[in-house]
Amino acid sequence: MGYEKQPDFGTPASGATVSVTLTIDGRELSVPEGTSVMRAAATIGGDIPKLCATDMIKSFGSCRLCLVEVDGMRGTPASCTTPVTDGMVVRTQTPRLEKLRRGVMELYISHHPLDCLTCSANNDCELQDAAADVGLRDVRYGYDGAHHLGQKPDLSNPYFAFEPDKCIVCSRCVRACDEVQGTLALTVDGRGFSSKISAGTTADDFLSSECVSCGACVQACPTSALMEKSVKEHGKPERSVVTTCAYCGVGCTFRAEMRGEQLVRMVPWKDGKANRGHSCVKGRFAWGYANHKDRITSPMIRNSIDQPWREVGWAEAIAHAADRLKNIRDQYGSRALGGITSSRCTNEETFLVQKLVRGGFGSNNVDTCARVCHSPTGYGLKTTFGTSAGTQDFDSVEHSDVILVIGANPTDAHPVFASRMKRRLRGQDGRPGAKLIVIDPRRIDLVRSPHIEAAHHLPLQPGTNVAVLTAMAHVIVTEGLTDEAFIHERCEIDAYEDWARFVSDEKHSPEVLEAVTRVPATELRAAARLFATGGNGAIYYGLGVTEHSQGSSTVMAIANLAMATGNIGRPGVGVNPLRGQNNVQGACDMGSFPHEFSGYRHVSDTETRNLFETDWGVTLDAEPGLRINNMLDAAVDGTFRAIYIQGEDILQSDPDTKHVAEGLAAMDCVIVHDLFLNETANYAHVFLPGSTFLEKDGTFTNAERRIQPVRRVMDPANGYEDWEVTQLLANAMGLDWNYGHASEILAEIARLTPTFAGVTWQRLCDAGSLQWPVNDQFPDGAPVMHVDGFVRGKGHFVVTEYVPTDEKTGPRFPLLLTTGRILTHYNVGAQTRRTENSTWHPEDLLEMHPTDAENRGLADGGWAKLSSRKGETTLRVKVTDRVAPGVVYTTFHHPETQANVVTTDYSDWATNCPEYKVTAVQVMPSNGPTDWQEDYADLTERSRRINHEPAE
Amino acid sequence: MSDTHSRLIYMANQIARNFCALDHDAAAAATADHIVQFWDPRMKAAVSGDEAELSPIAAKAFAILRQPGDPAPQTRATVFNDVDEGGGSDAG
Known part of the structure; x- marks a missing residue:
């Protein structure tokens, strides 16, 4: 796809089912009742000039550029605020309208800087387009009168700039913030000629205001008044690719707008069925990690974790990893090996990792981050x-x-x-x-x-x-x-x-x-x-x-x-x-749990096992494998000795960090496949560089069961898409895989997984997305489940006896800690910490009620030691009545804090999902980092030494 | 007793305790069924069933597990899709 603007129909679609028929410029058409004349005209290719209207927000009728003539109506109504009626006859281009529009444009242009050639919106500016549309050739008012030029730009937001000079006060940004985002951070300050867009009070700029940097205002702006800094830096995009965001489980559809191999900006795709054209600060702006200096693009190996890393070629790294895995398998048996699939990777990649573990390693020791979330x-x-x-x-x-x-x-x-x-x-x-x-x-x-x-x-x-x-x-x-x-x-x-x-x-x-x-x-x-x-x-x-x-x-x-x-x-x-990670639903669908194959069929089921054994040409274990936490226990016991971890950072994300570290340290071979030397890689022997979602084809499945295409918009910096790396490892282990494209893996998934039976790469590309099940019964998928009855049998009420947690407060640990996320960061922060999102949240903070803080002599911003029965860390305190007395709260985005040093190994009775949300703690004033933090900082520094000398 | 062994005992007791709304035999059967479907062989083998720390329901569950054959599914959580079935999921 080249770079073309997404169609803008001017006003939102009507949800009405009743149609009305009208005539516009001699052409008869039928549209849903409630549609604006502007939108109706746009549906037949009409192009009524507009400035204050855009189809992401309700019509406003302020710019007076979209005037039309309607038979039987007095004057020249604004087409954006005039709904269609049956039999209406509309003219959008007449000499009277041309004159009116030209007059309006003259007023807009009379105090707009005429620096189009050097403007970042040149050739991508609705004001410029409108001037051309109305045939503006002269501005009679001159430029000597009162104007808005020379105003100081607001550059405070790290991702976009506000240049008041370029603003035409159409209020699209204000209305987008109100209607689309719902933050209501922006307003029009002042009246008449002195009207000005303002983020909060006069003392505020965009950064200090309540703006959440979702980008809706930038998307709505018709000029370069609100513009991505990346566009200012790189220029106008020249091609675009529609793909799916790799952050949370909402699964927003974006258009990656490119200039050569350079990503210029990510713009939410209006046809995305999950996001309907909206975005957040992560998906919209926080993609700079893809080219961050910390990114590792060469494979590395080392014999023990106290050695520096040695950069090697792919062939050596893969051979080294496969040899170690095979040796361990020969010595300790298949069940000593396992793997972890990633909810940040595609369905195809997770499917291959579990296939490698089951069919190549020979065990069912495969698990995924859903273990620790849903x-x-x-x-x-x-x-x-x-x-x-x-x-x-x-x-x-x-x-x-x-x-x-x-x-x-x-x-x-x-x-x-x-x-x-x-x-x-x-x-x-x-x-x-x-x-x-x-x-x-x-x-x-x-x-x-x-x-x-x-x-x-x-x-x-x-x-x-x-x-x-x-x-x-x-x-x-x-x-x-x-x-x-x-x-x-x-x-x-x-x-x-x-x-x-x-x-x-x-x-x-x-x-x-x-x-x-x-x-x-x-x-x-x-x-x-x-x-x-x-x-x-x-x-x-x-x-x-x-x-x-x-x-x-x-x-x-x-x-x-x-x-x-x-x-x-x-x-x-x-x-x-509400699922946490972009593909956590998909990772589960793909058979990432140790007890079941894709499609939720238990490994003990002979017919299912036969299906996979026949298709894959291997013998499969009939017993469930280990869950992540059980893998770590078994590692400490010496019965689990090697792990392949794709796109997960269990040392930072999983509970009881010391136990995770102990388990990893006990293993003979830890293979980390990731973008960065994450915390888990401190304990790794092989590092396989990964690719970002921008560098691969495949599919993600969001929280709605919506399977969506992920498209490669640039070449992988590491040379391979992640599924290709897994394939290299599988073939070095003696398997004979020959996938040439992710779509071939998807075809295998569909062949072996009943809920995906009707899914193909081409169908996804044609439809944009499909919600599983996609099969004979639901050929186009199923948006709402259990419509005429539950999918399987009848609804089953279960008696849920309240069983208090065994994690108890007491005199030593009188407070309850609960943990969570913050808007600007994503999970362990490996991606977002390497973007400007850290501007908003540079460190984890401990929220504490004023009474609890005062009782401990803690002030807002002061350092505190957070201790539990498991460990202790230090972080700064944020005093707030958002939490109740007796409860404290923090995030887990920063490895310097390692919030999971204090969380316990208590877990859900049925699934072993960790009890992150309840930890008995004490909080006391602190002067500096804990011994653990200092020791861990030393370990991290030593673990990340890289010997760049060519391998002998 | 190793840390892992203690943890397994704890896990078994925790499962049993959450089935306590069922009667004793049904809770034991459900606990046994759960362990069969979700525990790795080394975990199952590590608990003899004679440990004094096991709750009565958990101990009975391991007694069931010592008998030949696996217990039938006791809850819908342990009823999995057939090979050509697509309805159920236990997505996390």
């Missing part, structure tokens, strides 16, 4: 619904009346979806907003933000999710608020009655459980009543649900609540796990 979702939803995938697409939120957010912080972790959710919460076009219930120990931004206020915030004690949900169920059942028709039609009645008896017990009432949950009973009762009676009720949840010792039980309690209230099987309802 594995309880798998267990919980499968038990209750029969299948664990999220039940809805993202569009569904537009039909919700009550939104329950539990253990998720969408504005930080899933910001693009959060913007859509916020739009629904604000209400639109006279339709009142949805009601919001937030269950979270912290007062997350959603609880109260511009034009949004949660009806109920239940600030529960960390670790009491099950108790809170059971108490809500108690209210719903005992007050007769259940959806009996749904339950009797869709669910197993015996199980329901058992569950209803269980939750109805007085000991599960909000009043009794308040002592445990610390949630006021009256507030909880009100929230339960609202959810049960408020219309379409949708539940969105994240890792605050799963990363607990009762993560799976909480997921089942959520499913119980949805079934009891009939909130399953239609738009606007459902149970929606």
Whole structure:
């Protein structure tokens, strides 16, 4: 694809199903009722000049450039604000309109700098285009009068500049911030001629304001007033490729706009079904890591981890790795080997890694990062619904009346979806907003933000999710608020009655459980009543649900609540796990768990094993393999000795860092396949350089089960796409793989995986995306699941007894630590820390309530030692009442902090998902780093020595 | 007792405790089923079932595991897709 602007129809599409027929410039057409004249004209290729209109925001009617003539209407109405009517006759080009438009353009241009040739928007400027469209040849007013030239640009945002000189105050940026992003950070300051775009107060610039740098304003700007600095630096793009973001589980579609091999900018793709043309600061701007100086592009090996790395060629590195793996296999058996697939890699790459482990190493010791995030979702939803995938697409939120957010912080972790959710919460076009219930120990931004206020915030004690949900169920059942028709039609009645008896017990009432949950009973009762009676009720949840010792039980309690209230099987309802990583759904689909093949078929099933054995020409183990944490235990015991880790940094991301380090150090061969020498690589013997998502073809599957193409926009800096590296290793292990392109791997996945049966690379390219299952029953995929009944059998209520965590506070560790993410960083920060996103968040901070801080003599910004039974670290304190007394919170993005030094090895009972969200800690003033931090800094420095001498 | 052994005992007890809403025999069967489906062979072999630290339900689960044949699925979490079936998933 060359560089062409994405079509702009001027105003948003109408959702109406009724058509009206009109005539525009002699051409008859039919469009949905509610469509603007401007949009209708654009659908037939008409080009009504416009400046204040763009189809990402509602029409405004201020620029007066899009005037048209309509038979029977007085004057010259603005086409952007005039809806079509049946039989309407419109003229868009007449001498009168030409004269009017030219007059308007004269006024705009009279105080606009005429530096087009040196302007970064030259040939990509709507003002320039409009001037050309109206045939502007002269400006009668001269340039000596009052003007806006010479104003100081705002360069504070690291990614885009604001040049007031170039601004025409069309307010598209303000409206994009309001309507699309929902932050409302921008405003038009002043009146009349002195009107000026402002980010907050006069003392603010873009960086200090509430701007979240989503880029919507830049996208909306018709001139270069708001422009990416990368465009200013590199020039206008000359080609573009549509691909899928590699950050969170929303899976935004972007257009990578290129100039040669240089990525100029990433622009959200309007046709992307997950993001609908919106973006966040990570996907939009934080791609500079791809060319960061820390990136390793040459393979490296070393015999032991106390040696410096030695750069070698690919052949030597692969041969060295394969020899070590084969020797270990010969000496200790297949089950001494394993691997970890990456949710940041494509479906095709994860599929090959698990294929290598099962078919090449000979064990089922393969796991993935879902172990530490949403594995309880798998267990919980499968038990209750029969299948664990999220039940809805993202569009569904537009039909919700009550939104329950539990253990998720969408504005930080899933910001693009959060913007859509916020739009629904604000209400639109006279339709009142949805009601919001937030269950979270912290007062997350959603609880109260511009034009949004949660009806109920239940600030529960960390670790009491099950108790809170059971108490809500108690209210719903005992007050007769259940959806009996749904339950009797869709669910197993015996199980329901058992569950209803269980939750109805007085000991599960909000009043009794308040002592445990610390949630006021009256507030909880009100929230339960609202959810049960408020219309379409949708539940969105994240890792605050799963990363607990009762993560799976909480997921089942959520499913119980949805079934009891009939909130399953239609738009606007459902149970929606907000997945953390871009391809965590896909990694699970591809057979990354140690007990099952792709398509969720257990390794012990003979027929399934035969299918894969026949296709792959190998013999497969019939026993489940080890989970990540069990691999580390087995390594310490000496029965697990080699691991191939693709795109994961378990030393930083997994709990109880010292134990992870102990496990890795005990292994004979650790192969890290990554972009950077990450923390895990401190313990590696072989480093295989990886490729970024910009350098590969393949597919990602987002939280909606949406399979989307990832396209190679530049050559891999390391020479190979990641699947090619895995193939090299597999062939050195004696396998005979001959994939020439990722699409060939996808074809194998489809051949062996029933839910992918109808998926091909070409179909994905044609359709843009497909939501699995894609098979004979659902040839075009399935946006909403369980529509006419649950996919497998009936809904199954499960009694979820509240079992308190064994991680207890006490005199030594009186506070509870919970951890999470922040908007500008992504997980361990390997990518985002190597971008300007660190401007916003250069270090992990410990949030602490003012009372707790004062009791310890800690001030905002002061250093503190955070200690648990497992370890200790230091970081600076942020005093805030966002957290309740007794609770502290931090992020885990920075290896200097190593927040997981303090987290424990307690985990979910069913899946071993770590209990990151509950750690008993103490916090005290500190003067400097802990011994661990100093020792680890030394280790890191030593581990990253690279001998660049050519290998002998 | 090694750290790993202690951890396995803890895991078994934790599984058993979360099935406590079932009656004793059903909870033991569910615990046994869970261990069969999700534990690696060395983990299963590392616990004899005679450890005093095992809860009664967990101990009974290992007694079931010592009997020939695997227990039938006790929950839907341990019912997996057939070879040509595409409905269920336990995506994490």
